[in-house]
Amino acid sequence: MNNKKAQIQMFENIGVLVVFFFLLALGIVLYFNYQSKSIADYQKKISELKAFHLSQQLYNMPELDCHYGGIRINGCIDDLKLQIFSQQIQANKEDYFDILGFSEIKIKQVYPQSQEFVLYEEKPQNKYTSRVFTIPVILFSQKENSHCAGQLGSCSLALMEVTYYAPQ
Amino acid sequence: MHHNKGSEIMGLAIAMILITIGILFATVFLMKQSDEKFNIILDQELASNTLSSILQTTTNCNGQTIENLIIDCAGERRFLCSGSYSCDFVRNELKVLLDRTLSAQKRNYFLNFKTSDEIFFFGEKCQSQQTSSTAQIPVYGELISVRLDLCR
Numbered sequence: 215m216n217n218k219k220a221q222i223q224m225f226e227n228i229g230v231l232v233v234f235f236f237l238l239a240l241g242i243v244l245y246f247n248y249q250s251k252s253i254a255d256y257q258k259k260i261s262e263l264k265a266f267h268l269s270q271q272l273y274n275m276p277e278l279d280c281h282y283g284g285i286r287i288n289g290c291i292d293d294l295k296l297q298i299f300s301q302q303i304q305a306n307k308e309d310y311f312d313i314l315g316f317s318e319i320k321i322k323q324v325y326p327q328s329q330e331f332v333l334y335e336e337k338p339q340n341k342y343t344s345r346v347f348t349i350p351v352i353l354f355s356q357k358e359n360s361h362c363a364g365q366l367g368s369c370s371l372a373l374m375e376v377t378y379y380a381p382q
Numbered sequence: 383m384h385h386n387k388g389s390e391i392m393g394l395a396i397a398m399i400l401i402t403i404g405i406l407f408a409t410v411f412l413m414k415q416s417d418e419k420f421n422i423i424l425d426q427e428l429a430s431n432t433l434s435s436i437l438q439t440t441t442n443c444n445g446q447t448i449e450n451l452i453i454d455c456a457g458e459r460r461f462l463c464s465g466s467y468s469c470d471f472v473r474n475e476l477k478v479l480l481d482r483t484l485s486a487q488k489r490n491y492f493l494n495f496k497t498s499d500e501i502f503f504f505g506e507k508c509q510s511q512q513t514s515s516t517a518q519i520p521v522y523g524e525l526i527s528v529r530l531d532l533c534r
Contacts, residue, residue, distance in 0.1 A: 227391075234395040241402050248406060252413065259420065266424055287438070289431045324482040326442060349428060350435040350483045360445030368440040369447065371479055373486075 257380055258345055265347035265378040268317060272374065273351055277302070280354045280363075287363045291372070293355035296321065296331065303334050311336060316379040323353055325371040342379040349374050422513055425532050428489075429515035433530045436479050437517060443471055448479070449519060456497055456521040473502070480504055490533040497526050508533035 272278060273291055277299045280290035303310050319333040352369040354362060362369035437449040443463030446454070454461050455469040463471035476493070484491045492512075494503035512531040519526040 230391045230395070233392065237395060237399045241399055245402070245406065248410075259417070262424075263420070266427070270427075289434055290438075324486075325439060325479055347424070348487055350432045352435045352438050357445075360440050361450065362440050362447055363438050368445065369438050371435055371439045371483065373483065 254343075257343060257382075261343060261345035261378045261380040262347060264315070264380070265317070265345050265376040268314065268319070268378065269347055269349050269374055269376045271313065272319065272376070275299075280352075280365075282365050285364065287352070287354065287365070289350075290352045290354050290363070290369070291321065291374075293353050293370075296333070296353070300331070300333050307336070310334065316342070316381065318375075318377040318379075320375040320377075321351075321353065321372050322375060323370050323372045327370075336379075338379050338381045341382045343382060344377050344379045346375060346377045348376075421534070425513035425534065426515070429513050429530050429532045432483055432532075433493075433515045433517055433528065436476070436483070437519075437528070439479060441471070441475050443468065448472060448475065451475075452495065452519060452526060453521050456500075456526055476504060484532070492531040492533070494529050495526055496529075497521070498524055507531075510534060 273289060278291050278295050280287040280292050314334050314336070316336050316338045318335045318337070321331045321333060323329045323331070351372050351374045352362070353372045354365070355368050355370070356366065357368040358366060360366070360368040437447065437452075439448050440446070441448060441451065441463070443451060444461055446461060451461065451463070451468045451472040455467070455472055459467055459469070461468040461471075480491065480493065490508065491505045492503065492507050493505055494501060508531050511534045513534065514529055514531045516530075517528045519528065
C-alpha cells in the first residue's frame, strides 16, 4: 500500500518537473529568439546613430564648413572646400578612416541642378549591415550678383547621404 | 498534503514563468520608448535642417534666396521672376524644393507660412504625431512665422 502511494507521489513529482522544464524550455526559446532579434535591431539602430553622428560631424568640420568674416552658416558646406577635402581624403585615407570608418558619404545637389558627388567610400570586406541617414544641407559657392545667408555667393540645396556599414 | 506540495511547486513554476514573461514585455516596452525618443531626435534635426536650408537656397530670380523672395512677396513686390511676381515664383520653387527633399525621402510634411492676414501652406496636416521646426522672418514691422511639421 505504502509502496503504491510512494509510486503515485513519484509520478506526481515527475509530472510537475516535466511541466516545469517544458515551460522553462519554452521561456528560454522565446527569450533567445527575442534576444537575437533585438541584437539585430540594436545593431541597425547603432548604424543609424553612427550615420547621423557622422553627418553632424561632417558639416561641422573646419575642412568643409562655411565660415566667413567670423560668421558661420549652419548646415552649410563650402563648394570649394568640398573639392579640396575630397582630394585630401583620397591622399590620406588612413587618417580619415579613424573618423569616418566604414561608410559612404555622398553630396547630392538637388537644386537648381542635379548632380552627385562621392566624398568618401570605404566598404568592409566581410558581411555587413548598412543604414542610411539623409539630411538637407546648403552648398555654398562664391558668386557675384547672388546672395546667401548675408554673403555674396550662391547657396544650392543638396542632400548629404551618409551610409554607415556595420560589419557583422 | 502531498497533493498540495505538488500543486505548490506547479504554482511556483507558473508564477516564475509569468514573472519572466512580464519582465520580457516590460523590456520590449522600454526599448520601444527609447526608439521613439531616438526617432524624435532624428526628425528634429531633419526638420530644422530642411527648413533652414530651403529658406537660404538661392534661386535664379535675381540671385535672391527663398527667404528674400518671401520678404519681397509680403512687402514691396519689387522682383519680377521669369515674368511672374515673386509670390507665384516662390510658391512654385518651394514646391520643387520640397519635392526634391522631403517627398523624395517619402516623408509626409506640412509647411505653413503665416502673416497677420494671410496663410499659405504646402502638404497635408499630419494625422498623428509630428515633429516641428519653426522660423520667424521679419518683414516691415511684422513677422512671418514659418512652421514645418514632419509627420510620423
